[in-house]
Amino acid sequence: MSNKIKIKGYRAWFYSRKPLQEIGDFLVREQEKTDYTYDYENIYEWIEIDKLNSGYSLNISRKHNDWKEIEKEPTTLFFQYSSLEPGNDLIENIATDIGRFIQTEVFLGTVKHVGADEFEYSVDKRINS
Numbered sequence: 001m002s003n004k005i006k007i008k009g010y011r012a013w014f015y016s017r018k019p020l021q022e023i024g025d026f027l028v029r030e031q032e033k034t035d036y037t038y039d040y041e042n043i044y045e046w047i048e049i050d051k052l053n054s055g056y057s058l059n060i061s062r063k064h065n066d067w068k069e070i071e072k073e074p075t076t077l078f079f080q081y082s083s084l085e086p087g088n089d090l091i092e093n094i095a096t097d098i099g100r101f102i103q104t105e106v107f108l109g110t111v112k113h114v115g116a117d118e119f120e121y122s123v124d125k126r127i128n129s
Contacts, residue, residue, distance in 0.1 A: 008079040010088045012095035013121060014106045017071040020047045020060060026101050027058075027094065040064060043117055056081040058094065063117065074121060076111060092127070099127050 024036040024047040036049040046061035062075040077095065079086045092108060099106040109124035 005080050005082055006085070008081065008085060008091070009110055010091060010108070010124075011111050012077040012091050012098075012106050012108050013074040013111070014095075014098065014102070014104050015071050015073070016075060016102045016104055018102050020045055020062075020075070023047070023060060023075075023098060023102070024049065027097070030097050030101075055083050056086050074119075076119075078111075092125075096127050 021038050024038060027049055028036060036047045038045070038047045040046070043063055044061050045064040046059060049058040049060075051057070057080050058077060059080060060075060060077050062070065063073045064070055065073065077091060077098070079091060088108075095106040095108060106127040107121065107123045107125075108127065109122045112120045112122070114120050
């Protein structure tokens with residue numbers, strides 16, 4: 001069996017100024033996750049939430065633009081896994097919880113990398129808060 005990390009194609013995204021650490025704190029409580037790590041670099045900030053013995057982690061990331069007008073950048077959620085792919089219902093449940101927490105619409109679908117730090121978002125479903 002391969003331990004190679006795979007990334008789930010079905011994703012969720014939303015727009016918000018809310019700090020990622022607040023979203024991480026919320027998810028640790030609501031989704032009974034163990035903990036999360038927060039980090040950032042030149043372009044992106046992200047949190048990664050691991051669930052012990054689950055075989056997957058949840059990554060939530062966005063461009064930070066030096067934290068100016070970050071509400072204009074999509075905050076994207078996706079799963080990383082090594083064996084069994086998490087179902088779409090899992091990301092939909094987490095997206096619903098986040099939408100209620102930050103009181104915003106959440107989009108579900110696919111995200112295609114089109115070059116450099118640019119992505120194309122295709123909406124399959126919307127979750128209203």
